[in-house]
Amino acid sequence: MGARVIAAWIGISVLCVCALCAGALESNDGNWPLAGNDYANSRYSTLDEINATNVRGLKLAFTFATGVARGHEAAPIVANGLMYIVTPWPNTVFALDLAKPGAAVKWKFDPAPDAWAQGQACCDAVNRGAAYANGRVYFNALDGSVFALDALTGKEIWRAKLADPANGETLTMAPLVVKGKVLVGNSGAENGARGWLAALDAGTGRVVWRAYSTGTDRDAVIGKDFKPFYARDRGSDLGVATWPDDAWKVGGGTVSGFVSYDPTLDLVYYGTASPAPWNPHQRPGDNKWTAGVFARDADTGAARWFYQMNPHDLHAYGGGNENVLVDVDVAGAARKVLLHPGGNGYMYMIDRASGEVLAANPYVRITSSTGVDVETGSIHYAARTEPRLDKVVRDVCPASAGAKNWQPSAYSPRTHLLYVPHQNLCQEAEVSQTSYIAGTPYLGAQIKMQRAPGGGRGALTAWDPAQRKPAWSIPEDLPVWSGALATAGDIVFYGTLDGVFKAVDARTGAALWEYQTSSGIVGQPIAYRGPGGKEYIAVLAGVGGWAGAVAAQDVDSHDATAAMGFGNVLEDLKYRTRRGGMLYVFALQ
Numbered sequence: 001m002g003a004r005v006i007a008a009w010i011g012i013s014v015l016c017v018c019a020l021c022a023g024a025l026e027s028n029d030g031n032w033p034l035a036g037n038d039y040a041n042s043r044y045s046t047l048d049e050i051n052a053t054n055v056r057g058l059k060l061a062f063t064f065a066t067g068v069a070r071g072h073e074a075a076p077i078v079a080n081g082l083m084y085i086v087t088p089w090p091n092t093v094f095a096l097d098l099a100k101p102g103a104a105v106k107w108k109f110d111p112a113p114d115a116w117a118q119g120q121a122c123c124d125a126v127n128r129g130a131a132y133a134n135g136r137v138y139f140n141a142l143d144g145s146v147f148a149l150d151a152l153t154g155k156e157i158w159r160a161k162l163a164d165p166a167n168g169e170t171l172t173m174a175p176l177v178v179k180g181k182v183l184v185g186n187s188g189a190e191n192g193a194r195g196w197l198a199a200l201d202a203g204t205g206r207v208v209w210r211a212y213s214t215g216t217d218r219d220a221v222i223g224k225d226f227k228p229f230y231a232r233d234r235g236s237d238l239g240v241a242t243w244p245d246d247a248w249k250v251g252g253g254t255v256s257g258f259v260s261y262d263p264t265l266d267l268v269y270y271g272t273a274s275p276a277p278w279n280p281h282q283r284p285g286d287n288k289w290t291a292g293v294f295a296r297d298a299d300t301g302a303a304r305w306f307y308q309m310n311p312h313d314l315h316a317y318g319g320g321n322e323n324v325l326v327d328v329d330v331a332g333a334a335r336k337v338l339l340h341p342g343g344n345g346y347m348y349m350i351d352r353a354s355g356e357v358l359a360a361n362p363y364v365r366i367t368s369s370t371g372v373d374v375e376t377g378s379i380h381y382a383a384r385t386e387p388r389l390d391k392v393v394r395d396v397c398p399a400s401a402g403a404k405n406w407q408p409s410a411y412s413p414r415t416h417l418l419y420v421p422h423q424n425l426c427q428e429a430e431v432s433q434t435s436y437i438a439g440t441p442y443l444g445a446q447i448k449m450q451r452a453p454g455g456g457r458g459a460l461t462a463w464d465p466a467q468r469k470p471a472w473s474i475p476e477d478l479p480v481w482s483g484a485l486a487t488a489g490d491i492v493f494y495g496t497l498d499g500v501f502k503a504v505d506a507r508t509g510a511a512l513w514e515y516q517t518s519s520g521i522v523g524q525p526i527a528y529r530g531p532g533g534k535e536y537i538a539v540l541a542g543v544g545g546w547a548g549a550v551a552a553q554d555v556d557s558h559d560a561t562a563a564m565g566f567g568n569v570l571e572d573l574k575y576r577t578r579r580g581g582m583l584y585v586f587a588l589q
Contacts, residue, residue, distance in 0.1 A: 071522050127141075140173065176261065189274055193250075221301045251275050322408045346366075483525060495539055526539070551576075
């Protein structure tokens, strides 16, 4: 792999992502209208009042209690002087008036989701945020409902039921609004839910198109314009042919991560989760179209290309992590690429027009594979760590939670670095025969996660795409399960599972500031311009999610396989933080 990767990278330099940022949306100068702030999913703010020289003066401006003590994974949304927060179940939406002292509640909306949907959520009843567009707020409720609200009054404009918890599927992702369509995908691959991405008419809630991650070409919206770069992704009805019998019907590949959009190519990009069950011996074949990245036409949903990072996904790494869109120069030629921090431990750089892999380099310790061949697109699995029926396989790195899971990275066009919050975990695993029962876990695997050798259980790593290696990395004792935020002040913000909110120098990683919150942070920090033009930094604290389940759900950590393996490696978390739900907002005093 090394020689091929190096050859592919000769002459690469990274350019700015600005063309994909605020300019393609309604003006968001000082606002934060989407979970990722822009179509590129950069999580970058152009605000620079708070910078590396004065961030030590950052003080708490106000707090707001959500009243919910679950995993708060959402990004607050800011538009036109209002901040919108979606809580975990029961998915209450609050609109805070930022011009009022303490940001008083302007309105509150209760979607009243079905309570029993909580039992179908594999990894806490989380919600990852809302989207603002054209005077409306769009969000998902856990029970499979999508809502459009009037942004000023909170009045319900429409609701649509997309997912069925009876089949083990829920809605947890943050929607993206593109060209008058609300893009929404489902969660529940761990229950055997069949994955899909749907586009709803933003005005009415009517489903315009829905593309499945398994099944026939018709179901997957694959037609004459589908031109994947690699031969193994070409053929007819591969979403059926690469599965045994009817296994594709309960094959996972859900879409619970973040969606990106390139307005120039008019393509949306998203990842698909791991196939079900986790026991790979029950699903021989490549298991299309799971564990990879789709590019689709925004208007019709028609697939343009697909790249499968983990064919026949052996370790449940999936491909659902975010795709950050960046323009680069490769050997003197301009290329539009996406950066994808893979759960399998490789940092992918993919041409977003064609699906060609330009580079795939390790960013954590990897024992589950030996490399990625960029000429064929193939990952080479390591025989020593392949799952074996009813036998424990040890030293599998990364763990099935991935080198990185859902927690989103941030990219700065000033430093040309991608800031990746992630974990450094390995595992021992044993797979066995399992049966599908609708609405119940469909895994066939017992996982015990462990610390990776050396360092902490997590890190924030600044990845240099041009050099194909970290520029710097900050080890953390606990997995970094929060999102990252980069600003024009050359600062990166992130939070820890024990509730410390941190600011570090974007160029060097030097620690600049920190604040102890009341609960573990698994949310996505944002920056916005408040009343009087002042810059504010906001983050939700509230331990939970998959990694935080040991603390949020009082999991018995004496069971090493509890919380799908985290019980063995985060047994100390419940003693280091407490449950909660609190918005923290900071500013210079």
